[in-house]
Amino acid sequence: MTSTAPGATPRHYLMCEPTYYTVSYEINPWMHQELATDTQRAVDQWRRLRDVFVDLGHTIDLIDPVPGLPDMVYAANGATVVDGIVYSARFRYPQRQPEGPVYEKWFADHGYVTHTAQRVNEGEGDMLVVGSVLLAGTGFRSERAAHAEAQELFGHPVISLELVDPHYYHLDTALAVLSSSADEPQIAYYPPAFSAGSQNVLRQLFPDAVLADEQDAAALGLNIVSDGQHVVHAPGATHLAAAVRERGYETIAVDTTELLKGGGGAKCCTLEIREPIS
Template sequence: MIHEDAEPRVQRPERTATARSVLMCRPEHFTVVYRINPWMDPQLPTDTSLAMSQWDALYRTYLELGFDVQLIDPIEGLPDMVYAANGGFVIDNIAYGASFTYPERQPEGPAYMDWFRRNGFEVAEPEHINEGEGDFLLVGDTILAGTGFRSASDSHLELGRLYGREVVSLTLIDPSFYHLDTALAVLDGTPGREHIAYLPSAFDEPSLGILRARYPDAIIVNDEDASVLGLNSFSDGYNVVIASRALDFERQLRGHGYNPIGVDLSELLLGGGGVKCCTLELRR
């Protein structure tokens, strides 16, 4: 018997998990000895062993989800190499290499390109400044490309020529969200089912107009969750690995039919990175 005062059931969308292949780098040399983003403060102590432990929890989470996890060897003197997403952008077995803005990170570009070559990817060496999947996100058949702080807009044209796909440029305006993957998360990249989440205040008005028009059902994340890099998350279409402190984002994800999985990467946040920063997707 249905009582008249019973609440109607909310129909949640069907979400489908697809196992991913990703590249990661252990934070064996992680520390903060320079400042190239607002999150970094060399005066604050960092704990490399804690960073390793937290990173390992993320690594084990991916294995438990059935992901194929590849590892690149960390290089002493490159403490930010743990943020593998910045090492390139991979679609159709073609790896577009990174060319970093700051000298402190520039040696990472060749190191990642060498790994791609050794592991059977066709490598496209970049002509323009770009920081890989930190600023390039595949949503359906479209590449969303960030600019404003790191990747040059010329790299967006280079991307379009290389992959023959639509590239949509988005301008970031808040220094705390200096890469696109800190301000926007791809929740479902399946063509025809595209779904994202984002922080409106991170974008200029023309970019917001694009996002609102293309993704009217997007999840809007609040400042509090964005401030712990909650949007710097990684989804397989159903399971969404997020910062454990992004509680309202977690609530919204559940309401949209996803399975949020919280992890604590607070030590790596001291370098300005979170879940997605540590994760480069390998699309063969």
């Protein structure tokens, strides 16, 4: 069992302030139009999350929010970036489809090489980098064919994982990367969110993984951001936080309960920009 976190490395994140956040449609089990949303509270929680990243020494870029696109705050869904190459998002639901081109344009305008996806994928919501491989979710949003498209683009192995519980509709709601180091990869995940075959794959690849319990998962506790030392998580994920601390990580609880009404947490709000290795 890995008992010591590998250590923090500086990260580069893209985020979007929830200026126009609301729940005006329902495309996942967390969303309920009849429940009131407080946009200012969402903004305050988002700013606290951003400030935590800044205090940890990470670089934050911002994309301008667009009226009529309330889910743009969930920046992780906007693209997947590996070695400075951008694989654009192609959203399944019409309500979010305009977000893909907005995010792709931001990257193009900032000098990145972009690839317009031909297959449905929802960015880092369903693609997580662990060492030299990508773990890729399918079952509710991203197509399995997108995994092959990403593998050809990035030149890294992509491992498909089948999600079976609609509450955990994106991979980043059911699995968290604690360490993306090729030498010391470490994940946490909630086994019931995955098919039996995918659970077997995860057990073989990550026998020392941290296993979340039902309470952790229900708090969207696996929607975390880790820099290899500091783990930013939902306050309700108490079991997971304790287990992560036992592995040598430092935990930072950040309240994102207003953003949870749209089905997202800290990771959903955070798109990692991975630059080419020099």
